[in-house]
Amino acid sequence: MEYYCLLLLWICCQLGFNNCFNIDTKTHKIIKGPKQAQFGYTVQQHVAAGGEKWLLVGAPYEMNGPHQTGDVYKCSINRRNNGCSKLNLGRISLTNVSERKDKMRLGMTLTSNPVDNSFVACGPLWSYECGSSYYSTGICSRVNASFKFSRTIAPAFQRCETYMDIVIVLDGSNSIYPWYEVQAFLINILQKFYIGPGQIQVGVLQYGEKVVHEFKLSDYKSVEEVVKRARSINQRGGEETNTALGINVARSQAFKHGGRRGAKKVMIVITDGESHDSADLQQVIKDCEKDGITRYAIAVLGYYNRRGINPEAFLNEIKYIASDPDDKHFFNVTDEAALKDIVDALGERIFSLEGTSKNGTAFGLQMSQAGFSAHNVEDGILVGAVGAYDWNGGVLKETRQGKVVPPKSSYSLEFPEELKNHGAYLGYTVTSVVSARNGRLIVAGAPRFNHTGKVIIFTLKNSGELTILHSLKGQQIGSYYGSEIAPVDIDGDGITDNLLVAAPMFFSGGLEKGKVYIYRLTELNRFILEGALEIHNGGQNARFGSALAPVPDVNGDGFNDLVVGAPLEDDHKGAIYVFFSQQSRILRKYKQRIAAADLAPGLQYFGRSIHGTMDMNNDGSVDLAVGSLGAVVLLWSRSVIRIYTTVRFEPSKINIFVKDCQRGGKDVTCMSAIVCLNVTARTAIPPAQEIGIKYNVSIAERRFNPRAVLDNPAKLQPQNLTLLPGVETCKHIYFHVMETTDYARPIVFVVQVGLQGSDHGPVLDDSWPTVMRTELPFWNGCDEDERCMPDLALQSTTDLMTRNEGRSEGLWRIIEGNRRRMVVDVRLENKGENAYSARLNITYTPNLRFSSLIVKDTSDIKIDCYAEIKPRNEKICNVSAPFMRAKSQVSFRLEFEFSPTVVLDHVRVVLEANSDGEETNAADNSEEIYYSLNYEADLLFTRESHPSRYDIKSELALEEPGVIGPPFNLTFQIQNLGYFPVRDLQLNIEIPEMSKNGNRLLQISDFYIDKVSPESLNRTRSGPEEKVKGFVKI
Structure with a gap:
């Protein structure tokens, strides 16, 4: 007993009573970073140039100078260098943009591309100024394998409506007076302009007889700089007003010196008199129209009013200079001092006419926050834009050839206009699946759609054509279904087997635990819900499913696996769960749970991000990188x-x-x-x-x-x-x-x-x-072929058969009244090889009761019998267990008792011998004993009368039927003195009724039977039935 206890203890120690497997929790590595920067929010395993392996860690709250932009750290896993260095990606921006950044959150999205070892980090809150508005369109940076900035990705970015090159053409001839009023107007209108990169830039030239460039378009980048320069502009003077020359120089020179491609060209002409070169105006204006220059013309009537001159010709010339229609582009003021009165009106007309799209669709991506999620595809990168189209969201694409922006109408079927105020957040996550039928399909989540969440599967052409193929809907309000999505290729054939959709805020069992839905992708591109992954031991707010990480085969069974994060489990310490796969399905029971509390004290939000695609320590096994608050944990896989x-x-x-x-x-x-x-x-x-x-x-x-x-x-x-x-x-x-x-x-x-x-x-x-x-095994004692060929034979006799009688079917036997038993003598012989599991089956009729089996000779063969539960009249006997030796025999006697209650007209005993071996002669393996039976009866019949004698005179008779003589009682008694019951017994009684002379002698007054069950009688008293020679038979 002690030995078995020790063995059981040793087995238990080897197998263990825990859920650990081959993710090592003892020799992990923790890389720490600034908590306040949310270091560890995202993590990616990365191979840089030269094959060196790094961890990329997102820190979306990292400061970059005075701005909170977020950043990405590269962390070495080399034992000699455990440090992390910031890549300073927060400094990167678009050119010619009035950047505001506005807490850019760079590193909130991080995805690496193993094809060229580049990676993309996104800051979805990146903002820039457009006039008085701030647009949060988001920005992503692609970094090459040498950690050098490669290019900026901003598919939602649009040029400001204030992206203008404005050239102001000032009349500085002698007739302009006083000059300081013109200069005040210039300063006031400049202060109305949104001057800066990506917005307005201003150039000023002054003309009279000649044209002078006061400053060019690209000279100054801010309102302050431009205003300061404007204050120093002096009146050039001149006897002539060559307006056509000034306009033409502005058109041909000013817009080219510092002018920007794609910027709207705006010219503001201010003059106080008719031009001396009016003959050139027609061609000059024609050239301006050809160059797409919008012209605002301001007529200053001070000179005409002071001298009482009719300004009609002057006004017609100025209207000709202004773009059509005149009511939008033409101004006139009484004198130079009145210029200040049109500053606001001029500014409003410039911005309203030049900055608004006719259909208003240009503003659908203003707050798109592109880069909230990102996913690499063969020809570019997909970015989720949760704020696009009034926060319904969208998915954009950037390729080498340019950006791909599907129209808002592409989503209308699945995101109807009546639900636009719900803020679906489409693009919260974006990924793709590969189907055998249609190749790559894009998948995007909208966790706030109709409050229950939705996932759409669609195709997106580089022309912008988006076609939605399928949609999957969440089941529970507030579960954030679709906030995390992951495709899983279980068998590694390049075709997606399962699509996982997380609902990390799913409420179950009174607790907000989280749930991950599993959809099977069929050959017909249908997504069939096959179940879900859930945990039942997690506490409130576990957020199971906040991170989904398909990983290569961890345990060596040939199928890829899955890791799921629950960062709020264990009071916000966090945990991850490892799920294995088999064939084409993910096993529902997790294989290993790794809790932050088991790794190191102080870890928080462990499992907020997970990535595991490569061997980081060069031992040949895939390793895991898990993000937490202020730290990344590297978990090594152990060989299996x-x-x-x-x-x-x-x-x-x-x-x-x-x-x-x-x-x-x-x-x-x-x-x-x-x-x-x-x-x-x-x-x-x-x-x-x-x-x-x-x-x-x-x-x-x-x-x-x-x-x-x-x-x-x-x-x-x-x-x-x-x-x-x-x-x-x-x-x-x-x-x-x-x-x-x-x-x-x-x-x-x-x-x-x-x-x-x-x-x-x-x-x-x-x-x-x-x-x-x-x-x-034991040697069975048989031939070399290990097959035993027994030959069991039975012989039997019974004491019901006399010595000289043969055995024939249908023999009748009378069972004597004193017989109680039946004896069968049997001889069982094995004429062949060893008979393993030799058995004797004894079956008998219900009128027999098995009494005993007694071995008669001195054989060492033992016979042990037991009764089957069903049927009752059968015995099975093991003969010489475990085997009956070859060439052996045994004689034994079977005794049966006849049943006193069950009486049949026959008796049958069947004996059958068999074993596990193959019988050489099965004909003599059974014996049957059968007899038809009669039973000897032993009956005792007695009579008693009272009185014992009664004399009747021959001349007397019962003359009156109503008069009855003295009673005469007769009692008859029948007894069965034998062992067996007697059936169908018939009793005939005859009594005298009439004398020889015909006188009536007896009249039966009563007749009854006692001490016999009614069912054993065929009939009771029947009265006079038949007269036979003066007797009545009853």
């Missing part, structure tokens, strides 16, 4: 091995007839077992790595007196052994077999294997057995 165990015996069978040694003074059969052990790796392992294993051998004999015993009891203790992968090592174990009668069951030899250390090195494949049970 199998220990192959084979056992062979010398000799290969136990021959109990050969006692070749002695143990404890007894002759026994000595044997040896050769135990061979070999280690093979399911996942990568260095071929020279030594693996320490332990093994234990035992003989599974659960009895007080075991049939086999190890020669050396010390072998019962675990033995240590060091193996190299692929190299077999064998050990000899010696044992002996005791004298036994149990030859049928083989001896079971048990080898239990395990690893010497559980904290380091490889782990055992838990799908592979660690207990090897090998059976050692």
Whole structure:
């Protein structure tokens, strides 16, 4: 008993009662960063130029100078250099943009591209100024394999409506007076302009007889700089007003010196008189129209009013200079001092006419926050834009050829206009699946759609044509269904098998735990819900499903696996769950749970981000990087091995007839077992790595007196052994077999294997057995083909048959009243080879009761009988277990008692002998005894009368029927003195009724029967029935 307790304890220690497998939680590595920057919000394993491996860690709250922009850290995993360095991606922006940044959150989205070892980091809150508005369109930066900035990705960015090149053409001739009024107007209108990169830039030229460039378009980048320069502009003077020349120089020179491609061209002409070169105006204006220059013309009438001159011709000339219509582009003021009165009106007309799209669609991406999610595809990158189209969201694409922006109408079928105020947040996450039928399909989540969430599957052409193929809907309000999505290619054939959709705020069992839905992608591109992943031991706010990370095959079974994050589990400490796959499905029960509390104190939000695609420590196994608040944890995968165990015996069978040694003074059969052990790796392992294993051998004999015993009891203790992968090592174990009668069951030899250390090195494949049970059979004593061919034969006689009678069907036998038993004498003989599991079946009719089986001769063959529950009239007897020897026989007597209650007209006894072997002659394996029966009756009949005598005179008669003479009682009694019941007994009674003279003698007054059950009678009193010679028969 002590041995079995020790063995059980050892097995329990080897197998363990926990949910750990091959993700190492003992020798992990923690890389720390600034908590206030949310270091660890995202994490990516990355290979840089030269093959060096890094971790990319997003820190979306990182400061960059005075701005909170967020950033990305690159962290070395080399033991010699554990530091992280900031890439300073927050400094990167678009050119010619009035950048505001507005807490850019760079690193909130991070995705690496293994094709060219580049990566993309996005700041979805990146903002810029457009006039008085701030647009948060988002921005992403692509970084090459050398950690150098490659290009900016901003598919939602649109030029401001204030993206203008404005040239102001000032009349500085002598007639302008006073000049300071013109200069004040210039300063006022400049202060109305939104001057800066990506917005307005201004150039000023002054003309009279000649034209002078006061400053060019590209000279100044801010309102302050321009206003300061304007204050120093002096009146040039001149006797002539060559307005056509000034306009033409502005058109041909000013817009080219610092002018920007794509900027709207605006010219403001201010003059106080008719031009001296009016003949050139027609061509000059024609050229301006050709160059797309919008012209505002201001007529200053001070000169005309002071001299009382009719300004009609002057006004017509100025209207001709202004763009059509005149009411939008033409101004006139009474004098120079009145210029200040049109500043506001001029500014409003410039911005309203030049900055608004006719259909208003240009503003659908103003607050798109593109880069909230990102996903690499073959020809570019997809970015989620949750704020696009009034926060319904969208998915944009950037390629080498340009940006791809699907129109708002593309989403209208799944995101109807009546639900636009819900803020669906489409693009909260974006990924793709690969179908066998249609190739790559894009998948995007909208976790706030109709409050329950939605996922759409669609195609997107580079022309902007978006076609929605399918949609999946959430089930619970507020569950944030679709906030995380992941495709899983389980078998690694390049075709997506499952699509996972997370609802991390799913409410279940009174707690907000989270749930991950599993959809199977069919060959017909249908997504079939096949179940969900849930945890039942997590607490409130676990947020299971906040991170989904498909990972390559972790355990070496050939199928890719999955890791799910629950960052708020364990009071916000966090945990991750490892799920294995089989065939084409993800197993619903997680294989390993790794809690932050088991790794290091102080970890928070562990599991907020997960990435595992490569071997980071060069041991051949895929490793995991898990983000938390202010830290990233590197979890190494341990190699998975199998220990192959084979056992062979010398000799290969136990021959109990050969006692070749002695143990404890007894002759026994000595044997040896050769135990061979070999280690093979399911996942990568260095071929020279030594693996320490332990093994234990035992003989599974659960009895007080075991049939086999190890020669050396010390072998019962675990033995240590060091193996190299692929190299077999064998050990000899010696044992002996005791004298036994149990030859049928083989001896079971048990080898239990395990690893010497559980904290380091490889782990055992838990799908592979660690207990090897090998059976050692007994030699059956038959021919070399190991097939026993017995020949059982039965012979029987019975005491119902006389010595001279033969046995024939249908014989009648009378069973004497004193007979109680029936005896059958049987001889069972095995004429062939050993008969294993020899059995005798005895079947008999219900009028017999089995009494005994007694072996008659001195044979050592034992016969043990037992009754089957059903039917009752059957006995099964084991003959000489475990086998009946060849050429042996046994004689025995069967005794049956006749039933006193069950009486049949026959008796039958069937004997049948069989075994596990193949009978050479089955004809003599059965005997049948059958007789038809009659039973001898033993009846006693008595009569008693009272009075005993009554004299009747011959002349007397019963003349009056109503007059009755003295009573005369007759009592009859019948008794069955025999053993068996008597059936169908008939009693006839005749009494005299009339005398010879015809006088009536007797009249039956009463008749009754007692002490006999009514059902045993065929009839009762029937009255006079028949007259026979003066008698009445009843």
